[in-house]
Amino acid sequence: MTFIIIKYNLIIVIYIMTTLTLDFTKNMKNGYHLNAALGLLDWTIDKLVSESGVSKPTISALKNARSDDDLEKFNVRTVNKIVSAINKAGVRFTDNGVEYNHYPIFFTKGHTHEEAFLELLKDAHEHLLTKNNPELLLMHSDDRVSPKSVISLYKKMRNDGIKMRQLVKEGNRYLLGDLDEYRYIPEKRFMNRVTLIYGDRVANETSDVLQGIIRQDPIQADIQRNNFNLLWDTLNKPKESTADERFI
Secondary structure (H helix, E strand, O other): OEEEEEEEOOEEEEEEEOOOOOOOOEOOOOHHHHHHHHHHHOOOHHHHHHHHOOOHHHHHHHHOOOOHHHHOOOOHHHHHHHHHHHHHOOEEEEOOEEEEOOOOEEEEEOOOHHHHHHHHHHHHHHHHOOOOOOEEEEEEEOOOOOOHHHHHHHHHHHHOOOEEEEEEEOOOOOOOOOHHHEEEEOHHHOOOOOEEEEOOEEEEEOOOOOEEEEEEOHHHHHHHHHHHHHHHOOOOOOOOOOOOOOOO
């Protein structure tokens, strides 16, 4: 656990960052692996179709893959969708088979930075739709560089009743929401690698901009939410927006 002491005027904020020990997700090796995961989750093929977005014929074919060579015949993105759906449900693939993990860590991938970040946002959207009083907290965000696809998903989330608060770079006046939804991070402390806190999950962009990481753990989510609110209560609120479009 790392303690970072940040001074704002005469107030000292101790920001506690919990270091994650990452257990990198392994891909399934063959159809036996997939069948074992479905059995552990008590999922039907139809359930996996619903959770992954992969077609029933493709999943049926994957279930019959008997070797790495058979698996390599399938599109990598298709396999990743299936693995991601199973990981999110709490099951991971191991060298010896599969095992259940109550607090999974899983990864999202994209061919571009935009696509990778959208995968994180989509997870936040889907997860928060199952929660009461849903709220998405974003640290180190900057909508000046957000593509239209990200702004569009923000709008959809807000239309679905999801509230948002953001910590943005000091001096950034391109603010799409109400000013009450923002606080300024001092410029020298700002890093445009977004952290998302939502429900019982914390998601981060990584050094590899084509990959994101999501950790599902209610205690860790509450710790990071408390850290966010500690900073929120200390940082300055913007006074104006110059954005050419607004959520409000």
